[in-house]
Amino acid sequence: MAFTEEEEGKLRAIIAIYDGQAPSLSDDVAARCPALFAAWDGNGHSYDDGERVSHEGVLYVCLQAHTSQPDWSPTAAPSLWAKVVDYASGGDDPSGIPEWVKPDNENPYPKGAVVRHNGKVWESLVDNNVWEPGAQGTETVWREISEV
Structure with a gap:
């Protein structure tokens, strides 16, 4: 489906609003839309306590600040990550x-x-x-x- 330039502009504006509001969403709302959050990055990304990420279609919250590594994914490191439950x-x-x-x-x-x-x-x-x-x-x- 092709969008007109005006439709693409509106879509970009909607995405920008959601991206800006995502960190302030309550857990029940955020858990329903993990796609609004950045995908987990295991390549030396610095994560803060409370930061949310999506991983395999599920939303997780960081339990303690750390620098990621490939074997510390949210599904493999429960001491670092907790699933956000709705x-x-x-x-x-x-x-x-x-x-x-x-x-x-x-x-x-x-x-x-x-x-x-x-x-x-x-x-x-x-x-x-x-x-x-x-x-x-x-x-x-x-x-x-x-x-x-």
Whole structure:
């Protein structure tokens, strides 16, 4: 598809706006559009704590400042990178409530996150929640909202 010069100009302007706004996007929005972020570069690129990159179609956040090397990709170096998880999206579920997925220590559920698990809907009562909803001893970190 060929664009007119005017259409190309508008497209460049839209891309510039999105590029400028990408760093300030919340995790739930940013996780849905990893293409707005630069691809991970393993060739001596200097990364800052909190910087986001796309890698293999997934958005990651840098956990500690470092200079990259080829074997420190986001999928290979969990001490350096954490997947940005969209806890607000329900994915393909029409209810809008995502299925609980066991998080890593780098991307726990925040307080207020709502998930489905074992036929029930749960709300996280604490930040940094890595526990399984409904498991013994988790009454103070998850609250059952309803049955699905």
